[in-house]
Amino acid sequence: xxxxxxxxxxxxxxxxxxxxxxxxxxxxxxxxxxxxxxxxxxxxxxxxxxxxxxxxxxxxxxxxxxxxxxxxxxxxxxxxxxxxxxxxxxxxxxxxxxxxxxxxxxxxxxxxxxxxxxxxxxxxxxxxxxxxxxxxxxxxxxxxxxxxxxxxxxxxxxxxxxxxxxxxxxxxxxxxxxxxxxxxxxxxxxxxxxxxxxxxxxxxxxxxxxxxxxxxxxxxx
Numbered sequence: 001x002x003x004x005x006x007x008x009x010x011x012x013x014x015x016x017x018x019x020x021x022x023x024x025x026x027x028x029x030x031x032x033x034x035x036x037x038x039x040x041x042x043x044x045x046x047x048x049x050x051x052x053x054x055x056x057x058x059x060x061x062x063x064x065x066x067x068x069x070x071x072x073x074x075x076x077x078x079x080x081x082x083x084x085x086x087x088x089x090x091x092x093x094x095x096x097x098x099x100x101x102x103x104x105x106x107x108x109x110x111x112x113x114x115x116x117x118x119x120x121x122x123x124x125x126x127x128x129x130x131x132x133x134x135x136x137x138x139x140x141x142x143x144x145x146x147x148x149x150x151x152x153x154x155x156x157x158x159x160x161x162x163x164x165x166x167x168x169x170x171x172x173x174x175x176x177x178x179x180x181x182x183x184x185x186x187x188x189x190x191x192x193x194x195x196x197x198x199x200x201x202x203x204x205x206x207x208x209x210x211x212x213x214x215x216x217x218x219x220x221x
Contacts, residue, residue, distance in 0.1 A: 003191035004062065007198035008053040014202030015046035022209040034087040035212050038168070041079035042205055048072015062186070070133055073179055077140035080172055084147035092154050092162045099154070106150035109173065110142030113180060120184045134183050141176040148172040164215040171211060175204045 022039025026032065052062045052069035062069060093099055121134040148169040156163035178201045185193040 002056060003195045004186075005053060005056040007191075007195040008049045008056065008062075010195075011198045011202045011205065012046055012049035012053055015042050015049060015205040018205045018207075018209045019043040019046050022212075025209075025213060032216055034083050035209070035216060037079045037083035037087065038212050039209055041076045041083070042209055044072045044075035044079060045205060046072070048076070066129060066133065070137070073137055074140050077137075077144045077176065077179075080144040081140065081147065084144070084151060084169075088151065088161070088165075089147060092151070092156075102150060102154050105153060106146050109145035109149040109176075113138050113142045113145060113176065116177075116180055116184075121187065124187070126187050130183075130187050134180075134187075137183060138180060141180055145173055145176045148176070161215075161219045164219040165212065166215075168208060168211040168215055171204050171208050175201065175208065178204070 019039060019042045022035065022042060026035040026039055048069040048071060051072065052067065055062055055067055055069065060067070093103070117134055117138040121138075122131055126134070151162050152166055152169040152173070154162050178197055182194060182197045182201070185197055
């Protein structure tokens with residue numbers, strides 16, 4: 001039994017559930033663009049995993065060569081980054097010196113991602129292609145994780161929205177670490193570890209959009 005196939009199917013199904021939930025609830029007039037972008041992030045992962053599952057079903061490999069499914073991962077974190085940087089950060093951070101430490105402390109998240117990449121991917125015996133793919137994924141995870149951690153620790157100044165989305169930002173942080181961990185597990189050809197990681201990722205992909213909905217509802221009521 002191909003555990004990689006099972007892992008991708010589980011994550012794909014969970015992401016599709018999360019995407020459909022978000023599409024039904026947020027792709028309507030006067031709904032929050034922020035929530036729409038989170039929904040699209042989950043959708044990117046769903047279609048990336050779908051591509052990988054189909055590739056495995058048709059006898060292809062997702063380990064030894066570049067495959068388009070990785071673009072789903074990149075797109076997912078590009079949307080997460082855009083949502084927090086473009087749609088949310090300016091609501092909390094007025095760029096004053098008072099909040100300087102809240103702009104510096106979150107650098108821990110991308111630094112941890114970078115350290116994991118260097119130790120477990122760059123300095124390993126992976127192929128050059130795997131190292132390049134790992135670097136690209138780590139870059140997008142790092143960009144997203146910076147703002148997730150920033151909004152997790154940032155004081156709720158005026159609007160209340162930052163505090164109401166802390167659960168989402170915590171899950172998004174874990175989601176990023178799981179994606180890097182999946183790359184490492186696959187590079188070690190550890191199918192059981194990949195399966196466990198993908199199950200955890202699937203749980204987050206189901207829960208992350210409802211957490212955004214609850215946060216927005218809490219903020220607006």
